[in-house]
Amino acid sequence: MAADTLNTDFIGRLGRIFRMAFGMGLLSVLTLGIYRFWMKTRLRRYYWSSIRPGGRPLEYVGDPLEKLLGFFIAVVILAFYIGIVNLILMFVSFSLFDGNTAAYVASFVGVIPLWFYARYRARRYVLARTRWRGVRFGVDPGAWGYAWRAMLYWALALGSGTLLWPLMTHRLEKFRIDRTWYGDRQFHQGGTARMLAKGMMPFWLILAICAVVIFSNWTEDSIETVLGIAIVSLPLLGIAFTWYSVRSFRLLTETKTAGSVGFRSHLRAPRIIGIYIFGYGLAAVITGAAAIAASLLFAALLFASNDAQFSLDDLDNLTAPGFALQAIGFATYFLVFVIWAALRHVLVTLPVWRHYADTLEIVGAQSLHDIRQRDRDEHREAEGFAEALDLGAAI
Amino acid sequence: MIWPASNPSAAPPAIFCDLFDGRSAAIRRVSARVDDTALILTMPEGETLSWPLASLRTVPDQADDALLVLTTTTRALARIMIEDKGLIKSIRARAGRLDAKPPVRGRGRVFGWAAAAVASVFAIVFVLVPVMADQLARVLPPAGEEALGTATLEQIQNALGEDFLPLDFCTSQDGDAAMDLMLARIGGKDLGLPYPITVSVLDHPMVNAFALPGGQVVFFRGMLDTADSPDQIAAVLAHEIGHVVARDPTRIALRSAGSLGVLGLLFGDFAGGAVVLFLVEQMIQADYSREAEAAADAYGIALLQEANVDPGALGDLFQALLDEFGDATGIAAHFMSHPALGDRIETARSAGEGIVRTRPVLGDGDWAALKAICD
Numbered sequence: 001m002a003a004d005t006l007n008t009d010f011i012g013r014l015g016r017i018f019r020m021a022f023g024m025g026l027l028s029v030l031t032l033g034i035y036r037f038w039m040k041t042r043l044r045r046y047y048w049s050s051i052r053p054g055g056r057p058l059e060y061v062g063d064p065l066e067k068l069l070g071f072f073i074a075v076v077i078l079a080f081y082i083g084i085v086n087l088i089l090m091f092v093s094f095s096l097f098d099g100n101t102a103a104y105v106a107s108f109v110g111v112i113p114l115w116f117y118a119r120y121r122a123r124r125y126v127l128a129r130t131r132w133r134g135v136r137f138g139v140d141p142g143a144w145g146y147a148w149r150a151m152l153y154w155a156l157a158l159g160s161g162t163l164l165w166p167l168m169t170h171r172l173e174k175f176r177i178d179r180t181w182y183g184d185r186q187f188h189q190g191g192t193a194r195m196l197a198k199g200m201m202p203f204w205l206i207l208a209i210c211a212v213v214i215f216s217n218w219t220e221d222s223i224e225t226v227l228g229i230a231i232v233s234l235p236l237l238g239i240a241f242t243w244y245s246v247r248s249f250r251l252l253t254e255t256k257t258a259g260s261v262g263f264r265s266h267l268r269a270p271r272i273i274g275i276y277i278f279g280y281g282l283a284a285v286i287t288g289a290a291a292i293a294a295s296l297l298f299a300a301l302l303f304a305s306n307d308a309q310f311s312l313d314d315l316d317n318l319t320a321p322g323f324a325l326q327a328i329g330f331a332t333y334f335l336v337f338v339i340w341a342a343l344r345h346v347l348v349t350l351p352v353w354r355h356y357a358d359t360l361e362i363v364g365a366q367s368l369h370d371i372r373q374r375d376r377d378e379h380r381e382a383e384g385f386a387e388a389l390d391l392g393a394a395i
Numbered sequence: 396m397i398w399p400a401s402n403p404s405a406a407p408p409a410i411f412c413d414l415f416d417g418r419s420a421a422i423r424r425v426s427a428r429v430d431d432t433a434l435i436l437t438m439p440e441g442e443t444l445s446w447p448l449a450s451l452r453t454v455p456d457q458a459d460d461a462l463l464v465l466t467t468t469t470r471a472l473a474r475i476m477i478e479d480k481g482l483i484k485s486i487r488a489r490a491g492r493l494d495a496k497p498p499v500r501g502r503g504r505v506f507g508w509a510a511a512a513v514a515s516v517f518a519i520v521f522v523l524v525p526v527m528a529d530q531l532a533r534v535l536p537p538a539g540e541e542a543l544g545t546a547t548l549e550q551i552q553n554a555l556g557e558d559f560l561p562l563d564f565c566t567s568q569d570g571d572a573a574m575d576l577m578l579a580r581i582g583g584k585d586l587g588l589p590y591p592i593t594v595s596v597l598d599h600p601m602v603n604a605f606a607l608p609g610g611q612v613v614f615f616r617g618m619l620d621t622a623d624s625p626d627q628i629a630a631v632l633a634h635e636i637g638h639v640v641a642r643d644p645t646r647i648a649l650r651s652a653g654s655l656g657v658l659g660l661l662f663g664d665f666a667g668g669a670v671v672l673f674l675v676e677q678m679i680q681a682d683y684s685r686e687a688e689a690a691a692d693a694y695g696i697a698l699l700q701e702a703n704v705d706p707g708a709l710g711d712l713f714q715a716l717l718d719e720f721g722d723a724t725g726i727a728a729h730f731m732s733h734p735a736l737g738d739r740i741e742t743a744r745s746a747g748e749g750i751v752r753t754r755p756v757l758g759d760g761d762w763a764a765l766k767a768i769c770d
Contacts, residue, residue, distance in 0.1 A: 012458050045456035049464075056413065056422070056476070057464070059454060065505055072508035076515045079657045084527070085517040087653030091531040094539035133422060134415030134474050183420055371420040373472070 003054075006365045010357035012050030014346045020046060021345040025338035037067040037387075043345075048130065051357045054365065062129035062382070070125075070384030078114075078388050085110060101245070111389070116147040118385035127180065128377035130176070139376050140179040149175060162203070166196035173252050182258055183371040191255030199247040203240040206233055242276060244271045253360070260367045266359040272352060279347035287340040294332040301325060410479045414438075417472025418559035427477065429485050434465075436475065445596050446475075448490040452497070465493075516657055524653035525646075532646040537589035537609070540645055543608030547648070551613075556601055565596040565616060570768030573761035580756050581629050581702045583636050592639060594632065598769050602716065606638035608645040616769045622712060625757035625765070630699060630709035631741070639695030643687045692739060696746040704756050 023186040041064045048060035086107050093103030124139035131137070153168035170193040177189035210233050217225050253265040302325060335337035362368075409426040415690060416423065425444075426438040434451060436444040446467040454474070463477040463486065477483055487493065522637040552561035576595050578584060583592050590610040602617040612635040614628075622628050638644060694705040717740070757765065 016458075045454075046458055049454075049456065050458035052459075057457070057459065057462070058587070059464075059474070063500065067506055069505045072505070072512040075512040079512075079516050079519050081654045083524055083657040087524055087527055087531070087649060090649055090653075091535065094543055095536050096539075133420040134417045134472060137422040235691050326679065351525070369419070369421040373418050 004364060004366050006054030006362040008051065008053040008357045008360040008362070009055065010050050010354040011260065012047060012350050012354065014350060017046065017350050018183060018342050018346045021342040022338060025341050025393050026335075029334045029338060034068070037071070038064040040064075040067065044126075047350075047353060051353070053132065053360070053362055056133055059131045060129060061131060062126070066380075067382045067384070070245040070382030071387045072384070073381040074384030074388040078385070081114075082111075086196065087122055100144075113147045113151060114385065115389060117143045119387050120146040121379075121381070122383035122386035123176065124377070125379050125383045128379055132182070133368070134373075135183040135371060136374050136376070138181040138377055139176075140181075142175070142179055146172075146175055153297075162200070162207070165244075166200055167193040169193070169196055170252070177252075177256060179376060183374050185258045185261070185371045187256060187258045189256055191251060191270070195251055195255075196244075196248045199251075200360075201246040203237060203244055206236050206273065209233075239273055242273050246272045249356075260364045262320075263364045264361040264363060266361075267356060268359070271355055275351045275355070279351060283340065283343040283347045284341055287336060289340050291336045294336060297326075298329055298332055301328065408435075410477075410482050411477045412478065412482075414444075414649055415474045415476075417470060417474070425475075427475070427479075427482060427490060429482065431489070431490055434475075434486065434487055435492075435545060442639055445583055448486075449492055451486065451490045452495060453493050455494075459736075462746055463487075468497075478752065484655065519657055520654045523703040524657075528646050528649035530549050532642045535645060535649075540642075541590055541609030543549065543645065543648060544607040544611045547607050547644075548613065550613060552597070555597070555601075563598045565598050565672065565769035567764070567768050567770075569761075569764035570596075573765040574762060574768075577625065577629055577632065577757055578766070581631065581633055581636075581698055581704060583698075586636070586640060588640065592636060596768055598761065604635055606644050608633040608642075610639050612639065621715060623715070624711075625762045626705055626707060626708035628765070629756040630695065630706060630712065633695035633698040633704075635695075636690030636698060637697040638687065640694060641690060643691065647687075692742060696743065700746065707744045710740040712744065713740045763770055 020043060021039075024035065024042065027035040028039055041062055044060040044062065048058040051058045074195070086103070089103040089106045089110075093101070095104070096102075120139075120143040124141070124143070127137040127139050150172055150302050153164075153171055157165045157168040170189075170191065174189040177187045180187045213229055214226055246267055250265045250267040253263045253267075256263050410428065414423040414425045415421075421610070423438060425438055427434060427436050429435070429448070431448075433445040433447050436446070438444070445717050446465075451465050452468060454466060456465055461480075462479065463483045465475045465477065466473060477486070482575050494582050547559070553653045556562040574596075576593055578592060586592070588610060592610045592612060594614070596610045596614045596616060596619065599615045600617040600620075601615040602621050603614065604614045604618050611634060612630070618631065619628065622631075653750070692709075695709070699706040699709075717737070757761075
């Protein structure tokens with residue numbers, strides 16, 4: 001008889017992910033970004049198959065060509081919107097407000113609903129192409145409904161000085177999860193915003209201290225004070241917010257159900273915060289060193305090609321580099337970006353995923369056997385909108 | 396023991412693996428064996444499935460090298476996961492098309508949409524946005540144009556300044572008066588524009604001058620230093636006035652507002668895409684202005700001829716620039732915002748023929764005051 005509680009293991013390896021991310025990153029640059037759809041597909045296959053609830057790997061079955069198609073569809077639609085709307089906004093802004101600030105603000109605000117719309121559609125696409133034990137996941141349509149709710153809750157969260165942030169977290173997660181399916185089994189998000197609120201306490205505490213310090217020291221020229229406090233408090237706020245996010249993920253996971261199937265998570269916030277600090281720190285150091293080495297090498301080549309000695313006095317004698325050197329310069333520049341992206345997979349993304357997976361348990365797994373397959377969701381434009389709006393940051 | 400001794404011809408011990416039939420999430424433990432033609436799976440209930448070897452395909456990019464995940468082209472949703480090394484080895488040895496890629500479907504549709512995407516971006520960036528920008532530039536209120544010009548000038552001063560201090564203007568009583576005189580002499584004061592033309596000099600060694608929205612013309616100190624005669628400066632001024640009258644700076648600001656976002660869609664999300672974006676934008680911008688520059692040259696020459704100033708002076712100045720810096724050729728030429736200098740020298744000199752020069756645009760004293768405006 002199969003166990004009723006399933007543990008999840010994660011078997012992705014650093015070396016393999018680095019080779020994939022680095023090699024395919026270079027290919028993406030060489031193809032002016034076209035290969036990125038293949039890169040994304042292959043990386044997802046690898047990450048998905050690394051996650052094994054009950055020892056059975058997830059499978060990603062998305063197709064690179066459908067992503068490319070979706071991207072083109074999104075470009076056709078968005079090019080018109082963004083080109084014409086931005087131009088008109090700029091004109092109106094100059095005519096009525098004698099400046100371009102209004103245009104930048106309006107153009108940014110105009111993209112926000114599209115942003116949420118694209119996020120929902122991308123999630124729907126990715127889950128529709130995810131299978132476990134041979135059965136598809138799925139998400140009901142609802143991207144516009146999500147977009148206006150997201151705008152509303154974001155406005156509430158920011159307008160209340162982050163006091164209503166937990167409400168936003170819970171309501172938006174509930175909207176997404178209640179429309180998510182595994183086969184013919186619908187998920188349900190339980191819990192309350194109140195249970196998440198405690199996690200914001202450290203964040204609010206730091207905010208309150210900052211506010212008290214600023215107002216008690218308020219003078220005519222206290223810009224330096226404000227800047228100093230911002231520099232000290234921003235990293236702390238970042239850590240406090242990560243703590244809130246990880247804690248919320250754990251609580252929201254434990255209050256999710258799919259019929260009689262439930263979940264438990266032993267996610268630890270300090271672990272995730274540690275991975276972020278150490279991982280991004282180390283990635284920045286290594287990328288920085290690579291960038292410095294590459295620019296020194298390039299400078300040496302530049303001097304060599306001009307027959308000059310390596311000395312600052314000769315800087316004025318340099319003429320513009322030839323075509324070959326320009327090409328080398330560009331290649332170096334892109335290489336640094338590719339190294340950074342590959343290191344981020346190895347030092348941040350994979351360790352974070354490993355911890356999220358390792359700490360996940362599925363309870364009531366007996367009833368999984370009754371779940372039936374669901375129909376394929378064609379989803380023609382795939383995650384094209386998210387891709388065109390640059391929302392598909394990691395994988 | 397009454398069991399018979401092991402018999403080499405008997406079936407090997409059953410190997411069990413997981414079958415997912417693609418209809419439900421149930422895990423079926425099936426016994427698997429492979430013969431010369433097929434992978435044969437025996438269900439717990441005794442029923443058997445036969446997957447032809449030629450139809451077997453691996454699921455690619457699996458993280459677990461010790462696990463073979465197979466599907467069959469006859470039932471694309473079904474999966475079998477095999478851990479047994481011996482069975483994996485014999486399947487790999489016998490099934491010929493394990494790593495074959497599925498046939499690509501919908502390639503035509505992808506090319507169709509790719510063409511549509513490229514066409515719509517081109518149409519918007521090169522036709523729709525320029526046409527709209529030209530129309531809108533015409534109806535933009537003068538106050539808006541002036542505000543735009545002021546904002547842009549501040550950005551330029553900050554960008555070229557050093558030690559976080561914006562670049563300074565050069566000004567002196569005699570120098571400003573001389574510049575004003577030059578403007579009046581070439582007819583720059585009565586052009587019927589909604590705003591007066593204001594000329595200023597920035598303290599920077601660059602040999603250049605430019606026009607901004609709202610009637611601003613800005614010289615760099617390097618241009619005054621390079622010029623040998625007041626006529627040369629007058630010729631540059633006339634050229635920049637050509638831009639002001641054509642409202643080129645305003646059109647270009649509106650165009651880039653429209654096209655930059657569209658290009659960002661295409662090149663946004665991959666390593667260093669911002670640089671590609673910048674270069675593409677630069678090329679388009681340069682292409683816009685090559686036409687505009689030729690028109691401004693023509694306008695400037697006409698203005699000088701009207702005022703009986705020798706347009707050939709512009710040619711002399713360009714010749715000096717050409718001798719000092721050389722002309723951009725090849726790839727670099729596509730990134731330059733002006734037509735080739737050689738062509739412009741020829742145009743300016745031939746326009747100078749037949750002009751009866753009465754006197755230089757400024758007297759020696761005024762010219763000296765203008766040259767010394769930054770001292």
